[in-house]
Amino acid sequence: MKYKLMSGDTNEVSKGIFVKGDRILLVKPSIGNTNKYDIPGGKIKLGESKEQGLYRECMEEIGLQVRKVKFLGREENRKKNYFIISEWVGDIILQKEEILKYRWVSTDVVLQYNLTKTAYDGITMYLATI
Numbered sequence: 001m002k003y004k005l006m007s008g009d010t011n012e013v014s015k016g017i018f019v020k021g022d023r024i025l026l027v028k029p030s031i032g033n034t035n036k037y038d039i040p041g042g043k044i045k046l047g048e049s050k051e052q053g054l055y056r057e058c059m060e061e062i063g064l065q066v067r068k069v070k071f072l073g074r075e076e077n078r079k080k081n082y083f084i085i086s087e088w089v090g091d092i093i094l095q096k097e098e099i100l101k102y103r104w105v106s107t108d109v110v111l112q113y114n115l116t117k118t119a120y121d122g123i124t125m126y127l128a129t130i
Contacts, residue, residue, distance in 0.1 A: 013044065014050045014081045015040070016040050018088065037114060037115050070084045111127070
């Protein structure tokens with residue numbers, strides 16, 4: 001999904017791969033690539049760490065309070081940071097202005113979904129670790 005820089009945004013992005021058993025959380029954006037699935041996350045604000053930006057974005061987009069993350073990797077040219085999220089609190093509550101729907105998808109079939117490049121790259125990175 002293409003992100004527009006808003007006041008206070010940096011050009012860095014943090015994305016989270018929520019893992020529940022053998023399933024990964026995918027979200028369908030309501031703006032941008034609405035025909036593709038993505039993973040939660042977004043632009044880091046000025047003064048935030050990569051993790052703080054991820055925590056804030058996940059709370060805003062899907063209402064989950066992230067508790068435990070592990071840095072997975074970084075795509076240097078596109079300034080994307082990827083994290084594995086293994087613990088969180090709350091129930092999914094979508095911010096309808098940004099997210100249309102969500103689904104938990106098995107790792108066996110997740111790459112068969114129509115994914116954004118960001119989601120594909122992050123999920124591929126994650127799958128290489130399991």
